[in-house]
Amino acid sequence: MSPSEASAPAGAAAGTGEAEEYDVVVIGAGPVGENVAERAHATGLSTVVVENELVGGECSYWACMPSKALLRPAAALADARRVDGAAQAVRGPLDADAVLARRTSFASGWQDDSQVAWLDSEAVDLVRGHGRLDGPRRVVVDTPDGSARVLTARHAVAVCTGSRAALPDLPGIAEARPWTSREATSSKEVPGRLAVIGGGVVGAEMATAWQALGSEVTLLVRGRRLLERMEPFAGELVAESLTEAGASVRTGVSVEALERPSPDRPVTLSLSDGGRLEVDEVLFATGRRPRTDDLGLRTVGCEPGDWLTVDDSLRVEGVHGGWLYAVGDVNGRALLTHQGKYQARIAGSAIGARAAGVPLLETDRWGAHAATADHDAVPQVVFTDPEAASVGPTAAEAEERGLRVRAVDLDMGGVAGAALYADGYRGRARMVVDLDRETVVGVTFVGPGVSELLHSASVAVAGEVPLERLWHAVPAYPTISEVWLRLLETYRG
Numbered sequence: 001m002s003p004s005e006a007s008a009p010a011g012a013a014a015g016t017g018e019a020e021e022y023d024v025v026v027i028g029a030g031p032v033g034e035n036v037a038e039r040a041h042a043t044g045l046s047t048v049v050v051e052n053e054l055v056g057g058e059c060s061y062w063a064c065m066p067s068k069a070l071l072r073p074a075a076a077l078a079d080a081r082r083v084d085g086a087a088q089a090v091r092g093p094l095d096a097d098a099v100l101a102r103r104t105s106f107a108s109g110w111q112d113d114s115q116v117a118w119l120d121s122e123a124v125d126l127v128r129g130h131g132r133l134d135g136p137r138r139v140v141v142d143t144p145d146g147s148a149r150v151l152t153a154r155h156a157v158a159v160c161t162g163s164r165a166a167l168p169d170l171p172g173i174a175e176a177r178p179w180t181s182r183e184a185t186s187s188k189e190v191p192g193r194l195a196v197i198g199g200g201v202v203g204a205e206m207a208t209a210w211q212a213l214g215s216e217v218t219l220l221v222r223g224r225r226l227l228e229r230m231e232p233f234a235g236e237l238v239a240e241s242l243t244e245a246g247a248s249v250r251t252g253v254s255v256e257a258l259e260r261p262s263p264d265r266p267v268t269l270s271l272s273d274g275g276r277l278e279v280d281e282v283l284f285a286t287g288r289r290p291r292t293d294d295l296g297l298r299t300v301g302c303e304p305g306d307w308l309t310v311d312d313s314l315r316v317e318g319v320h321g322g323w324l325y326a327v328g329d330v331n332g333r334a335l336l337t338h339q340g341k342y343q344a345r346i347a348g349s350a351i352g353a354r355a356a357g358v359p360l361l362e363t364d365r366w367g368a369h370a371a372t373a374d375h376d377a378v379p380q381v382v383f384t385d386p387e388a389a390s391v392g393p394t395a396a397e398a399e400e401r402g403l404r405v406r407a408v409d410l411d412m413g414g415v416a417g418a419a420l421y422a423d424g425y426r427g428r429a430r431m432v433v434d435l436d437r438e439t440v441v442g443v444t445f446v447g448p449g450v451s452e453l454l455h456s457a458s459v460a461v462a463g464e465v466p467l468e469r470l471w472h473a474v475p476a477y478p479t480i481s482e483v484w485l486r487l488l489e490t491y492r493g
Ligand SMILES: Cc1cc2nc3c(=O)[nH]c(=O)nc-3n(C[C@H](O)[C@H](O)[C@H](O)COP(=O)(O)OP(=O)(O)OC[C@H]3O[C@@H](n4cnc5c(N)ncnc54)[C@H](O)[C@@H]3O)c2cc1C
Pocket: 027, 028, 029, 030, 031, 032, 033, 050, 051, 052, 053, 054, 055, 056, 057, 058, 059, 060, 062, 063, 064, 065, 067, 068, 129, 130, 131, 132, 160, 161, 162, 163, 181, 185, 202, 291, 294, 295, 327, 328, 329, 330, 334, 335, 336, 337, 338, 339, 340
């Protein structure tokens, strides 16, 4: 079937009330939905995506892109300040207006024309409106003009509706009009005093960005440290650096109530240690919940409000006929754009293979239709200063999985390339070695400029490269990559 034949839906046009039939219907045109549609279409299937906000999803407008655009100028300035000779040339603060303007341009001014054009170029149809399931293989779209369109799928429906910020149920929270990640990435003004609640990735990154932009930031962490899902030294180094930058980082404390007497007045937080804190804005960076509450899931035997549990080919478990897929944040496996897009490539080709009647899918470990990396090789970069980058389990997680491991630690300041990169370079690395197979199962780097190193670790982990072969992968001198050589030397003793 040619792509042009493939993209033509059968059935009646919109407005007639009759169902429009496609091979694949995708609900949600975030980065993941776009990729499921494009991949499924590449296998010769007709595809349509349903979107009720902006094509491009959270990542493009209120998450990855604007947050990294806010953080990059701070990192560039910090890097220059760590190099004698360059430091003398950059004495002033960030130009907050210019940073916010650049952020806005990376968020495409919250317009989705270019992403719509991309869908069009890939011959994927777009229906604007809120999609919900209405029984097997059937999606009803409530469109902005008040009418309903019915889409049916010959082969598969993929739910790619993502996640939204989770807010705790606290007295006064609604009246306090707190920021979520949306306001933290799209604000047009720099608040004088900002409280950030939550020591996860959003909390650490947004505290870094807004402190650098001139806010007086207080980061309130209910646990013992920041970035609890990474090796302990990651959160410790990031907290130390945030404190040096002027932020107040307080652990073991949470918010119990909020009071904002009127919208133009400051907000006062009552804290679990009995203290009170007055700020101009408060950001809740307290995790995410799946966008599954208004999706008609009961009509197909699933529970609304839950993360959708999937198998490794991204098919929702327990749905008769195996036609329902859930890809990206909504399945709760790894809330990251690159991991969702990886799942999308796998789901798209699995949908295509099943539609073509391929009798035996490659769903074995590392097979073409199995998202194995979700379990063993999820890379993540936290764009704080210093950057924290990791792939695979931490040493503690590897032990919990029953692996016999050794953690090899290194102070990165001794690596020549790191010392050249920044005067007094502060950074640490850990390589977690599976002693039975002599392969690397997890790696963490924390330090300036480590984000671009991470893929080397992902290749080693996903490739299950034996240490004796890694020994022959020679890092160029004098780059920060020589951290690999030092780690291997330390392991060999
Ligand atoms: C502040 C922040 C920073 C982040 N930074 C990074 C980063 O640097 N790197 C990284 O890898 N990840 C990052 N993430 C995570 C990343 O944003 C998500 O993993 C990614 O957006 C998930 O993509 P998705 O397509 O699954 O969902 P989403 O991007 O949430 O897209 C879902 C889409 O579905 C639409 N939708 C929902 N329900 C319906 C419905 N019923 N009908 C029609 N349409 C619907 C929504 O409008 C949306 O467009 C960040 C997250 C946050 C909050």
